[in-house]
Amino acid sequence: MNFSAVITTLPLSSQHLRVYCYVVHDQSVSISGARAHTHREKEHTQRKKEREIFCFMDIHSLLWFRKGLRLHDNPALHKACEGAKYVYPVFVLDPWFLAPDLSAPSPGSSRVGVNRIRFLLQSLKDLDHGLQARGSRLLLLKGDPTSIIPELLKKWNIRRLCFEFDTEPYAQARDNKVKEAALKLGVGVFSPISHTIFDPQETIRKNGGTPPLTYQSFCKLIGKAPVPIGDAPSSIPLPEDFNGAKLVDLPSLNDLGYNNLEQEEYTPFPGGESEALTRLEQSLKDKNWVVEFEKPKGDPTAFIKPATTVLSPYLKFGCLSARLFYTRLKEIYSQSKTYTKPPVSLEGQLLWREFFYTASYGTPNFDRMTGNPICKQIPWKDDDHLLDLWREGRTGFPWIDAAMVQLRKWGWMHHLARHAVACFLTRGDLFVYWEKGRDVFDRLLIDSDWAINNGNWMWLSASSFFYQYHRIYSPLTFGKKYDPQGKFVRHFLPVLKDMPSAYIYEPWTAPLEVQRKARCIIGRDYPKPVVDHSVASKQCMEMMKAAYALDKETEGQPSLEDIDALKKKLQGKQLQTKDATAAGQTKRKNEKESSSSSGRSTKQQRKMTDYK
């Protein structure tokens, strides 16, 4: 038989899937995304055709896990099992992500902190358990998946390769390589959308080719959410022989080379689908809490019992299906007379995730300032000293530092704490590149998610989505508002545990006598503040104003010379930040610019097409 393959789109069990399908003798079945009724018909024909093909052979499916580390609501798994003689469930451990980097500022690889590596290992273990309960197991291999997967396709005589669609550029490059190899071998590739609720490409198409950049317009575009599919088949056929493939055991952290971990406190959130489902049930148990949830009202300093669900790491790895979460929420809302609404509600939180996935999928260079059509060009400082202080929790602002220590130890912070430290590093105080802070989050957060992380850093640095740069979080009063006693600070910064509450957020203002009594001399045991916030924040606002003006003047594409000139101009106005305790006075002058204006939307459209 002569096979060739084409890309097409067809619905499977009402889920829209992007798949590669077999076609016989180039009889491609092309299905336009517009008409659902013809979909169904053609789906039927397609399936019939497939059955005709497959009935002549024993189907071996390879189910490639990357994210989507779950058995519930997993369309790739269902597809792999469909009529298959054998299913090979594979995960490839990529040393690029896992090998210890001793030069890194905290334990972990160069890309991933040890908390997230542990979370992944736990998730894999749980996935293996789930598969074993169905007569299968997780097959682990080590190396570069783009070479390993094609080898396995040959070795195992695979006819069908299934994996969840992934929007990240890194994943796209990886998956395209594997797809290409698979198609050359005549292997059918099925890549359903199940990491997000909605199909980002579909939303972009509905919006006319570019992603919606406001939450409201995004919400208007999305239709009804697809519902989860059922649980995994109760039996998944595992072959007895692996034809010499180099399978490895699930490594421990120790095996990976993380053997001298002397950290005194680890993340309290273990990975895995079982944990995710338990956590989901616990979160949804209190129906009043669910229907009254309003994100901005949460307490970022609550750490014994966090103010949010902390389901984000489970969504990140796909231990929990976003569709399932969404459906469960809707059920609970439907039983209540009143319930909060997006953007602040729990449903709203899931939609934010969708929003950023869509924005990131349709925006070139989404993770950079330069070459990113939606990102304001701002002359951020490239100051590694300031960056180090921030990352290490040594800025001298206890609220900021405690949050950064929580990030390092737990791999998690409350959303508002993330706001506070991100604002502080960028437009609020230190004026350091948002990409630098993004990298730190990306490595350390157990829920670190490429689309959401980059989107939020642009948001917080007022580089995109959000532009009210004069609204700056105070590193002195923001934490105090929620936790006047400073319990959060005392927990994560034990050096300050005996500092009286009156000084806990501004310990440098404590009289020396008080500092002595608290056994914490500022400048010796705990750093002096790196900037005078009242001065620094005003300078930042000025810089933002000038940068916005230049951005507008140059239609979002200032030349390097423009940026340099602006930097020079601004540097003259910056005060010394070294000894901020000796509060300097500001001298400011308002230089007015004559700026030409032009429509932003058309500009963005132009820039978008420039990069295509």
Place this chain on the structure above:
DNA sequence: CGAGACGTTGCTACG
């Protein structure tokens, strides 16, 4: 085209 409303989560002062 221009005006006005609005935007997930700012701050301080004041009643």
Place this chain on the structure above:
DNA sequence: GCGTAGCAACGTCTC
């Protein structure tokens, strides 16, 4: 303790 006004003032969307 909580809600509100004033602060200064961005871009986007709608009418």
